[in-house]
Amino acid sequence: MKSNYDRSISMQCPTCGSESFEHSEDNPTVSCTRCDRTMTKDELREANGSRIEEELDALKAEVLSDVRADISKMFKKWK
Ligand SMILES: [Zn+2]
Incomplete structure (x- = not known):
């Protein structure tokens, strides 16, 4: 991650x-x-308030998709 x-x-x-x-x-x-x-x-x-909100949303989405990718990798190792 x-x-x-x-x-x-x-x-x-x-x-x-x-x-x-x-x-x-x-x-x-x-x-x-x-x-x-x-x-x-x-x-x-x-x-620039709405731009900042958009950036934060994009950042949150990026973190979440990375976490999901890591979790699925972990599960693959256990198979
Ligand atoms: Zn200007």
């Missing part, structure tokens, strides 16, 4: 769809490098 399910969920700019943002440490906002839209990280997360 894979032990590493890390994946990065890319945020998309709600205006232009770019996935490239500039963050600064001492500033709570991010700005899109393509269209210069500036928004807070919360706004960006909210705008």
